[in-house]
Amino acid sequence: MREISAFIGQEAMHGKEHLLANAELKRQGINVNVWDARTRWARRxxxxxxxxKARLAGTAAVEHYTAVIAEHIMKSEEFHNMIIDPTIKNLIYWHAMEESEHRAVAFxxxxxxxxxxxxxxxxMTIVSIGIGPVVLAAMLSCMKQDGELYNMKSWLKFTDLYFGRKGVFRKMIPDLLKFYKPGFHPMQANMDAPMKLWKERLSLV
Known part of the structure; x- marks a missing residue:
């Protein structure tokens, strides 16, 4: 029960941080509010x-995705060096820690x-099938607003970053597939070291 209460509290803070992130992106010329509206509609x-039970299973699957993404973000110095804006960087890493902390609650x-x-x-299968088109559509919208939609160099960079030999998503696939293993539990991933590192970096300790 304590974990659920903490999860609810984190999600409330999560929502506020998303609003701040959306405001920052809008300040930089990218409006993502339409995607928040579509997400709320789909949830309803x-x-x-x-x-x-079905909703909780879906939430557990989504939380596995976000936990794996968080794990790889926190362990990747390359990703850390790639994000230049300090506001966005701090938000991303705070978000990653939050996702990692409550990764087992829905499960x-x-x-x-x-x-x-x-x-x-x-x-997990349904989420895996659906998440790609949703992320791609959101990315296309952002790239269009940023004037990068027809920039081949940006597309090549994106493809290499996520799906190249050392691509971020490519590295995540084995960890994502662990969800299907009988006996799997989200807390089997040891996140103590990266959590400690980023709490120190963000002055949260």
């Missing part, structure tokens, strides 16, 4: 259609109410 629809809650492995596996 899914909440009406799906059972509690554990799903287990506690009798959720099954098959529900989580199905949810």
């Amino acid at each position: 629809k899914l909440n009406k259609l799906l059972s509690v 554990d809650t799903h287990l506690a109410i009798g959720g099954s492995y098959s529900q989580r596996a199905i949810a």
Whole structure:
């Protein structure tokens, strides 16, 4: 129960930080508010259609994605050096720590109410199929607003960064697939060292 309360508190702070991030992006000429609106609409629809167990399974799958992304962000000095804006950088790393801290809450809650492995596996598959087009559409929107949509150099850089031989997403795939392993639990990833490092870097200790 304590973890759930902490999760709710973090999500409330998470929402406020997203608003700040959106405001900063808008200041730089990129408006992402439409994507927040679409996300809220999709959540309302899914909440009406799906059972509690199905929603929790979906949340557990999404939280696995965000936890893996957070893990790789915190462990990558290359990513750290790539982000120049200090406001955005601090927000990204605060967000990464927050995602890592509550990575098991939805998973554990799903287990506690009798959720099954098959529900989580199905949810993970659906999330995996759906997340690519959503992220791509959002990225295209941002690139268009930034005037980079038809810049081939930007596309090559993006492709190499995420899907190249040392690409960020390519490195994540083995960790993402761990969700399907029977007996998997989100806390099996040891994040103590990177969490300690980034708490110190962000002066949170």
